[in-house]
Amino acid sequence: MFGVILFFLFRFVFFESHYVISNPFNRRIHLIDSNIVRGDIFDRNGTVLATTVSRNGINEREYPFPTQFSHLIGYITGGRTGIESNYNFSLQNLYLEMLQRTYQIIFNTPLRGNSLVLTVDADLQLVAYEQLAGRNGAIVAIEPSTGQILSMVSFPDFNLNTLQNDWAQVSTDTINSPLLNRATQGLYPPGSIYKIITALAAIDSGMGDFTFVCTGEAVFNDSSIRCFNNIAHGYLDMESAFAHSCNTYFAALALELGYDRLIQSSEEFLFNSVLSYSLEYNIPRFNLTEFSEESELIQTSIGQGRTLTTALHMAMITSGIANNGIIMTPYVVQHELTFNGNIRNRELPGMLTRATTSENAEIMTSMMIEVVERGTGTTARINGVQIAAKTGTAEVGNAESHGWFVAFAPAKNPEIAVAVVLENAGGSVPAQIIAREIIQHALG
C-alpha cells in the first residue's frame, strides 16, 4: 500500500515534475534568487544576446543589443514577458546543484544557472531590424522544415538596458504601445494574403478550375466589391486571379464555395487555434459562421471582415505551404547550456498539424511563384532565386491600409519563410522590399 505511495512520489519527482512546475500557475517560477548568476541567452551561432555582469559587487543584466531583440528576450521587472520571464526557472536552474554548491563553499565560485541557446539568427535579426527602419509593424521568419524561429522583430520597441528607469513611461505609452509584441500579439486583418486559404479551400473542394471575368467591380446581392484601384483584370483562372490578387474573383469564388468549406479551411490553418508557441501570443481570430451574412462571407474571402491574424500566424501558414502542407510547431529555444557546457532539454522539431495535402501545397506553391514572377509581388524578385509569395493590403477603416507580404524561398526546398506586416503602409511594396532583403541575406 505504501509502496504505491512511494512509487507515485518517485514517479512524480523524477519523471513528471519537470513539465509540471513550469506551469504559469506556479508562482514560484517568478522567484528571483539573487545568489544565482542567471544564465546567458545566445543566438543559434553563439552570439550573446543577454548576460549578467558584476558591477560594484551587484549582478546586473546586460543586453549587447539594447533594442533589436526586446520583445523576444523580454523582462521580469515591472512586468513579466518573453524569454526572461517564461524561462526564468531554467535561467536560474542549477545543473549539478550539489557540485556547484560544494564548489561555492570551498572555492567561492558563483552559482551559475543554465544558459539558453535560441533558434534566432542574430545577423538575420539585425538585417530585419534595419530593414524595418523604425516603421511600426512586425517581421517573423521561420525555418519551414523545423519550425525554428529565425527572426522576430516588432516595432515600436524599448531599450532593455534602461527598461527599469523607463518603465513608467513605456508602460503608459498607449500611442506607441512599445511593450506590445506586434509579431505575436498584434492582431491585424490579413487582407489579400488570406486568399491563400480561400484558394486552398476551393482547390480542396475540386473547384480549382473556377473562372471569372473581372470588370474591376462587382455587386453581389447588396454588397459591392472593388479590385485595387478598380483595375479590371478580365478573364481569369485561379492562377491569374491569385497572381494579380483579384478581389472580385475571390468574392465570387467564395459564394460558390460556401461557408462551411471556408470555415473548415481556416480552422485547418489554425485560426481560433492554439499555436503551441511557448511565449506570449494571441490566437488568430476567425468569426465567420454559417449564420453570417453573405456580405461577411465575401469580405472574409478577401481577408477583410472580422478576421484577425498575427505575423507569427501568417509565417506559420506560409511555412506550412513551404513544408508540403505540414505546419511545424514554432519554437524559439533550442536547448539549455549548463555552466559546464552540457546540452540539456533539446527541443526537437515536431509537427503541429497537417494543414493541407502535399499536392495542394504544391499547387499553391506554383501559384505563389507566379505572384512574384508576373503578379503583384514583382518587387520581391531576386536574381537566381525562385521565390513564392503573396501580397496583401488590408483595409483599416479610415486610416491607411496595412501592408502585408508573406514569402518563402527557394520555392523548391525552402529554407526560410517570412511574414512582414507594416502598419498603415498603404500597400504591400514596402513590405516586399523588406522581405526581399531578408531572404537575400538568409540565402546569400
Added chain:
Amino acid sequence: MRYVFLFYIVAFFFVNESKQKLLILAFHLTAFTILIHDSRSASVVSIAAASLILLVAANFAVKYIYSTDVSSSKEKINGNEKLWNDAAFLMTIGIVTLTRLTITRPLGDSLALMQTLWFAVAITAMLAIPLALKIVRKFEKLTYIYVLVSILLISSTLLLGQEQYGAVNWIMIAGISFQASEFVKILFVFYLASVFRKPPDYKKIIVSGTFTATIVLLLVLSVDLGGALIFFITYMLVLYAATGNIFLFSAGMISASVAAYVAYELFPHIRVRVNAWRDPWRYIDTDGYQIALGFFSIGTFGIFGSGLTLGDPNFNAVVERDMIFVAISEEFGSLFGGMLILLYLNMFYKGMQIAMGTTNRSHSLLATGIVSMMAFQTFLILGGILTVVPLTGVTLPLISYGGSSVVATIAKLGVLQWIYIRSQGGENF
C-alpha cells in the same frame, strides 16, 4: 544546510534508541536556529523553548511511566522505545513545519504553539491510559457502551456541528473546535476488539457490520468522506484479522466499490473530488487547484528542497492541515519527504509487531485496529496529495495541525504501548 536534515532522518533508521533521541534533539535545535535567525522574532524563540521543554519532559515522563518490572524475571522494560521515538520525531518535524508556516504570526495566533500545547495535553492523557485501563479491568466486555457513546457523539456532531473545510465535523466547545469523529474512532477500535474477542458467529458479524455501516453512512451524509472510508477499511481489516475469512473481505470490498460508484452518481461533491483526482491539470483553476499547487510544492525545488524558509509553502490550500506534507517536501526536499513516509511505515510496522507479539486475542485485535486505522489514514492523505486516490480531508497523523487529531493519535499510541508492555510480561501494568 538542507543536507543536514536529510542526514538526521536517514541516520535515524540506522541507530539505536538513545542515538535516535539525540538526532531528534539535533533536528529540533538546527531547525529552530534557522527559524530564529530568519525571523528574529521572540515568538519563534518561545515556541522553540516550549517545544524543547515538551520534547525533553515527555521523554523522561514516558520513560518513567512505562518503566515496569517484568514479572518473570528481574528485568525492567521501558515500553516500546522505538515506537515512541518515531512518534517524537514526527511530532518535532510537525512543530518545526508549523512554526515555519506561521513564522510571521504573533504568538497568540501561532499554530505551532497551539500544537505544542495540544501535544502536552495529549501526552499527559496518554500517560494516564495505563491507569485507566487498569481500573476498567474488563474493558473488552463493554461492547454496548462503546456503541452507545459513538452514536451519541456522531449524532451530536450532525445536530450541533459546524461546517469547516466543506465537512460538518467540528463541534465548538468553549471556543475550541473539537472533532468528534476522532474520538469515535478510538471507541470504534475498542468496540471491534471487544465484539470480536471470541471468534465471531454470523450474528456478531451482521450486527457489527450494520453498526459500521451506520457510522459510515452518517459520515458520508456529513460529507466526511475520508472518515467514512477509514471506518470502513478498519472494520474490514479487523474483521479479516478476526476471522481469517478472505471471502468476507473480498465481498466487503466489492460492495464498497459498488457503493462508491453509486455515491459518485448521486453526490456532486464526490464527482468534484474524482475529477480533480483524475486530471488536476485540466481543472487547475477550479477543482484541481489544491492538488496542482501541492505538486508545485513537491516538484519545484527538487529532491533536496529549497532549504528551510527559502521556499513558498504557503502558496497552497489548507497547508497546515491536509497538505502539510507538500510543505515539508518543498523546503526539506522530496527525498526527505520520501524518508518521512518510510518513518511512518516504520511506526506502523512496529505497531503490527506489537499486535502479533501478544497472545491476548482482544489485545491483538485492538492493536491491529489501531494500526490499520492510522496506516490507512496516512495512506489516504498522502495518496490524495499524490493523486493515487481522490483527495479527502483527513489529517497526517502527528504532523497536521489539529488538537483532536493529535490527542487521538497519541492516545492510540499509548494504548499500543500498554498492550506491548502487557505482552512483555508486565501484568501489573
